[in-house]
Amino acid sequence: MSRLVPHPLLSAALVVMWLFLTAFTLGHLLLGTLIALGAGWSVEHLHPPKPVFRRWLAIPKLMAIVAVDILRSNITVARVLVLGPDHPKYHSGFVELTLRMRDPNAIAVLAIILTGTPGTAWIEFDQEESRLLLHVLDLRSDDDWQSLIRDRYETLLMEIFE
C-alpha cells in the first residue's frame, strides 16, 4: 500500500479532480488514476514531512472561524481603501510574534490563512526561533495580534496536526 500509493489522500484528490474536469468514463478513471499515482510517486521523491491529522473534527471549526475572520477583514480593508491610506485612523506596521507550533504543515496552513486574510501579510518566518514577522495594515497594538493568533488559529492547528 505505502510503496505503491505513497500519498493516498493526494492521489485520491487528484483522481476526483481529473474526473471533475473531464467526464466520468472508464477511460478517464484509468488515466486519472495513473496520473494520480505518478504524482504521488514524484511527491514521494521530494520527501515532504507527512501530515498527520489527529483531530478531523477541528477542521470544519477552523474553516468556519477563518471564513468569518476573512469576511470581517475584507470589510475592514475595503473601508481603509475607500477612506484612503492617509486617513489618520489607520496606520500600518510590522508585528513580531512567537509561534508555539513546530509542525511544518501546520505552519504552512497558518501561512495560507494569514496571507488570505486581507490586512495581514506573512513576511518572514524564522524556523530556528519560531519568530514570525507579519505586516498588518490596520495596526492597533502588538499584544492583540499575538493573543489573537494564538487563541484563534494556533490552538486549533495544534489540535489538528500535533
Add this chain to the structure above:
Amino acid sequence: MTHLEQLPPWAAIIVALFVAIGATLTLLGGVGLVRLKSFYQRLHAPTLGYSYGTLLIILASMLLFSLSEKRPVVHELMIGIFIMITTPITLLMLGRAALRRDRDRKLGHDEVVPPRNRAEPPTEAETEDPQP
C-alpha cells in the same frame, strides 16, 4: 441568452449580488494597489480579490450554471482551490524579497523595516554606516 430567462428570480438576485460584490471587492483591491503608499501595504490590496472576491464570483457561477444546466456544476471549486494554494506563495516571495532588499540597502523606502533578530556575527551592514 434564453437559458437565463428560466432562472428563478431569487437565484437571479443572489447571483447578481454575489457577482457585483465580488467584482467590487476585486476592483477595490486593484484601486488599493494604486492608492496605498508602501510596498508592504500594497501586499494587502490584492487579497481582497483573492479571498472573498474569488469566493463570491465562484459561488455565483456555480449557482447559475447548476440551475441553468439542472445538474450540480462544481468545476469552479478547482479554480478556488488552485488560487487558494498558489497565491500565498507569490505574496510570500514578494514580501520576503522586499524585506531582504530593504534590510540590505535602503532605497529611499517609506516604511521602517524591523532588523534581523537572530544573533549573527557582525556583518558589513553593522560595521559600516548606511550612507544615504
